[in-house]
Amino acid sequence: MVRWLACLALTFVAVLQANAIFPVTLVDRVDNFIYDMRMRVQPTRLNNDIVIVNIDEKSLKEYGQWPWKRNTLASLLERLTDDYHVRAVGVDAVFPEPDGSSGLDVLEDLAKKELKDDQHFLNQMGGLRTQLNFDDRLAKTLNGRPIVLGFALSNELDDLSKGLLPNPAFTDAELGGRHLESALYTKYTSNLPVLQRAAIAGGFFNPSPDSDGVIRRIPLLAKFGTGYYESLSLATARVALNASKVKPVFLQSDGVNSQSYLNEYGSIEAIKLNSSPNLTVPLEPLLTALIQYKSKGGPRGGGFVYVSAADVLKKNLPENKLANKIILIGTTSAGLKDLRTAPVGLDFPGVEMHANVIASILDGDFKQRPDTSRAFEVMQIILLGLLLTFALTRFKALAAIFFTSLTYIAVISFNYWMYQSFNLVLPLASALLLISALFVFNLAWGYLVESRKLRGVVRRFGEYVAPELVAVMAEEPDSYTMEGEIRELTVMFSDVRGFTTISESMSAADLREYINIYLTAMSEEIRGNRGTLDKYIGDCVMAFWGAPVRLDDHARLAVASALKMQTIAQGLSEDFVKRGWPELKIGVGLNTGEVRVGDMGSKIRLAYTVMGDAVNLSSRLEGITKAYGVGIVVGEATKTAAPEFAYRELDRVRVKGKTRPISIFEPIANITSIDDAQSALLELWHQALDDFRAQQWDAAEKSFLSYLEVRAEDLAAQEFLERITHYRQNPLPADWDGVATFVSKFSE
Incomplete structure (x- = not known):
């Protein structure tokens, strides 16, 4: 009786989904996949x-x-x-x-x-x-x-x-x-x-x-x-x-x-x-x-x-x-x-x-979803649910497989006939998924399904996230899937400066140990701070915070990790120099925004990763660290989402591939650890930046020179002084907005 009720409950849920009362994203995805396959297999017509x-x-x-x-x-x-x-x-x-x-x-x-x-x-x-x-x-x-x-x-x-x-x-x-x-x-x-x-x-x-x-x-x-x-x-x-x-x-x-x-x-x-x-x-x-x-x-x-x-x-x-x-x-x-x-x-x-x-x-060749498609979908689900509930609760495994296969063939054939003969795109995914659900349920019947689902979550996500996060996910496995979704995350790219030169100066064995030590240290810090490792791209580490487990403070965690990674890199560099290896310097780019996160790739290989405009911008920010001689560059969205830190605004830039300018920042430290001297230095920098944007060249130059008296090797200050010299010789247009465009050195 319980088995019957469970099968009918699955059918009822399918009816709710068909009526959009209980929408299931997977159904739409499967219907889209079926539609796509029809497009792919039809012959090309010139x-x-x-x-x-x-x-x-x-x-x-x-x-x-x-x-x-x-x-x-x-x-x-x-x-x-x-x-x-x-x-x-x-x-x-x-x-x-x-x-x-x-x-x-x-x-x-x-x-x-x-x-x-x-x-x-x-x-x-x-x-x-x-x-x-x-x-x-x-x-x-x-x-x-x-x-x-x-x-x-x-x-x-x-x-x-x-x-x-x-x-x-x-x-x-x-x-x-x-x-x-x-x-x-x-x-x-x-x-x-x-x-x-x-x-x-x-x-x-x-x-x-x-x-x-x-x-x-x-x-x-x-x-x-x-x-x-x-x-x-x-x-x-x-x-x-x-x-x-x-x-x-x-x-x-x-x-x-x-x-x-x-x-x-x-x-x-x-x-x-x-x-x-x-x-x-x-x-x-x-x-x-x-x-x-x-x-x-x-x-x-x-x-x-x-x-x-x-x-x-x-x-x-x-x-x-x-x-x-x-x-x-x-x-x-x-x-x-x-x-x-x-x-x-x-x-x-x-x-x-x-x-x-x-x-x-x-x-006049249009495929069309008829207005009656929802009613058709509901009737199809009810008929299939009753038929399969009656049959599969009585059949043994072999007969159940045979009967289910015939049902698949009949439903798919009818749907394709309507598509080809009458240009009607009728829903199919809900029927196929209901058939599959009833078949699997009747074969698994209980604990087997749940235990396999739990093991699957632990196995798949354990490749990306820290064990403590996997433990959280294992408590509610239904809440975590590899399906793609739009979510606000903070994305990191970290790269070794001058890695090509480093690789040319080291033996293969030493280079392997060098990069393994670096990647291990960075990965442990990221995972230890609740980050998700995405991939290694040569010497580059890509990671993100906020998925698969939602983290309200993902930006704060990411900035904290970036600062800690710089400290770790400095310690590693001292050890590497003692071994006779090149010093280690890294650049880190962070950006916060909406991305698509989930399983992506090909039929041959899938990976849990992120894609989207915010990801591309994070990569661009990592590259910009070299231009300003800083270890970390974050976007404005990250700064806003992580107000616990003190930041130095570096510039307003247009990165490659973008037309809209963005403000970029260098995180200095947690606000609670900033002393009076550092605060004064930040105030001096931002005053210099304000004077520069107001085209007050003398005042800006004086402030930047004062800043260099404290931080003599600051490349960002040197860059602005070069711009001031250039602009004095080359008057700016009336609509100059103070934005640097990363195409040529003075293209803003």
Whole structure:
């Protein structure tokens, strides 16, 4: 009886999950995995209607870094429309700032200042304005041509809206009081008004990744203000089809599909383009559409024809190669960072996602989750639960295996038949997981499952964390899994300074002992302070605090470990020098932020690790320690989260790969251990930094020199003195923000 009740309880839980009353992340992950596998196994189909003009390495080499000068882009668009006679062009890029590459702004400045009395120069400026205004040149190219510009929507609090939005597809006023559930944005980055007004249309290119970061769907419409705006793929397809309007299609009250624009329900099922003939595009929740990936992506993916933008500009292609095609201008270059995670690959070109959606619109080939999918899922779970409960509680092991296998085959076959024959994406994971759960439960029946789960937690996490943390986890094994999740952690990178030189000066045996002693000492400190060892990367140690066991004070623990590691390294260095080995110096970077933590890797090997922007920044901070001659650099988030320590603000910098400046700090010691002399020295430093940012060069120089009287070898102070000398000789622009950019020495 207990066994029956347990099986029925599992079925009941599955029903709750299907109704979203008790959501289980694993079910969504398995459904996503199944969807991804369908995309991967379907044969590649070449689409001859869409061509991607690739800003590839060849184009970048010949025409410079992207974005190109606007006159170069204008020439590319003219080639496509006037010489190759394409149907439509979608530009997977946004141009919110004026083009300053022509030098026109310099000439305008001269006309207002140094040459304002030079009549000959002023007479020439009229012609030069026309010739060098590349934005007007591009606007003239856009005018009257079937070219769609991209733009981006955002909800970032720090973002400021830029540019001019295109006209919306429709507004709230046109919905007769209905409310559509859609992605809602509050900011945008669009094109210059002169460009957007000239373009026939515009479309946003925001990705819509699932919780695992994979992009399986794309919004066709999104809301800003009172308007609903088209995606780049929808706008490009509409222009190619000569359609002028997009209208929502709602469900009728009797449940029959309707092309009526208005009815008593607000449930939207599709959008309609007034093309010839009219074209209806089915929609998913939040006005999205499932992407049908036609290939593995890229020029060799086989789904779309790729041509180099350089070949188009030089007109090296035969006219029939592009004639009457739909063109998407984008890039597959890794350096331009338009590669996304798709079901068919980790580095999938973002521009090809738009191409796949356009292809589905033209072909009418959309997979769709029906509105009745939840009801179907519930009925399927109830039938399977009752059937398997009745059968598996009676069958012996061999018969149970055979019956369960037949059930798997039947459920999977029916689901695949509906997918192939009717383009319906029906839920499958909940059924498969219920079958598996009932089968395992009936075979294990009790203690075996629990004991194996406990041993698994101890075995897997024991590789990463201290034994005392494993003991905590073993008390509640259900609370700790290797599944990925977003969590705020503090991440550390620690590296040996000059390791290449050290390795060249030592024998293989001595080097092995040298690095083993160092890694052991650092690892013991990290684990002893509740940190999780991630990996060793040569002489680099990567670790993090706050997972798998949640730690509210993860930043404090990380900073304390970093300071202790410096002390340990100094002691090791003294011992190494006595042995005749090179001295040991380490640099440590710490950053706090939200990351994805969990099992990651390949089917061959997985590792419990962290990924995300905060991890990359931590690595960058470790590298910055060399530039300032300090042992530890932490980000502002770490400083804020660990106020127990005294810090020296080193600078405000833009690290490689980032545009937004950040403040970086050197932790000195716990506040309780700072004496008056150290406090005064910190106050002197921060006063010098304030004077420097206020461009009070004399005062800043005096303070930095006073600081060097106490700390004669301080590289950071020496660096600022060099900058002061440089800035005195090279006046700064009016908008100088005092931020150092790590590209060249004086590039701020």
